[in-house]
Amino acid sequence: DQQVKQNSPSLSVQEGRISILNCDYTNSMFDYFLWYKKYPAEGPTFLISISSIKDKNEDGRFTVFLNKSAKHLSLHIVPSQPGDSAVYFCAASAEEGSGAGSYQLTFGKGTKLSVIP
Amino acid sequence: DAGVTQSPTHLIKTRGQQVTLRCSPISGHKSVSWYQQVLGQGPQFIFQYYEKEERGRGNFPDRFSARQFPNYSSELNVNALLLGDSALYLCASSFTGELDEQYFGPGTRLTVT
Numbered sequence: 001d002q003q004v005k006q007n008s009p010s011l012s013v014q015e016g017r018i019s020i021l022n023c024d025y026t027n028s029m030f031d032y033f034l035w036y037k038k039y040p041a042e043g044p045t046f047l048i049s050i051s052s053i054k055d056k057n058e059d060g061r062f063t064v065f066l067n068k069s070a071k072h073l074s075l076h077i078v079p080s081q082p083g084d085s086a087v088y089f090c091a092a093s094a095e096e097g098s099g100a101g102s103y104q105l106t107f108g109k110g111t112k113l114s115v116i117p
Numbered sequence: 118d119a120g121v122t123q124s125p126t127h128l129i130k131t132r133g134q135q136v137t138l139r140c141s142p143i144s145g146h147k148s149v150s151w152y153q154q155v156l157g158q159g160p161q162f163i164f165q166y167y168e169k170e171e172r173g174r175g176n177f178p179d180r181f182s183a184r185q186f187p188n189y190s191s192e193l194n195v196n197a198l199l200l201g202d203s204a205l206y207l208c209a210s211s212f213t214g215e216l217d218e219q220y221f222g223p224g225t226r227l228t229v230t
Contacts, residue, residue, distance in 0.1 A: 043221030089159050104173050107159030
């Protein structure tokens with residue numbers, strides 16, 4: 001049972017245009033969401049995060065939107081650059097218990113973004 | 118500053134064997150998490166350790182075990198290897214393991230034949 005779903009395995013975008021990557025989740029206990037970028041032969045690299053108390057977070061060219069009622073988040077990249085070509089993972093975390101609970105990440109399957117020059 | 122390091126980079130084992138993977142966190146980080154990434158899937162949580170104590174365990178069989186040392190480095194052990202254990206094993210470190218960003222290492226590619 002996939003709790004974090006990225007339904008688009010791949011996405012192609014022209015350089016300079018907007019890239020929109022989508023993510024849906026089913027677990028209502030998730031309260032913190034992250035996006036990671038992964039190049040081949042490297043580990044995932046943190047991009048941007050958002051807490052469930054917000055509906056938008058911006059960092060330079062990257063913006064994440066959270067729609068809690070729809071259990072949906074999206075990552076916008078504007079403008080897209082060829083160096084953004086990578087696999088993007090959506091991840092979610094739920095605070096378990098109090099104090100020293102485990103803050104494990106649950107990942108989606110990823111979306112491969114190709115930015116065409 | 119050095120990032121998260123993992124060794125070995127690649128490993129080939131035979132079914133039934135045992136394997137130990139190693140991870141050194143970023144200096145100052147006290148939490149280490151382990152993830153398994155099977156081809157075509159996202160990383161799946163295996164363990165989290167903080168200050169040498171197991172803080173969380175994912176849905177993996179008892180063949181998987183881990184520990185964290187006083188210098189905060191960590192080992193992941195897998196016994197009685199199965200073909201399905203073939204995957205990229207990722208280690209991530211963070212300062213507290215709580216809701217902050219985890220920094221991932223490049224992973225160890227394990228192939229079980």
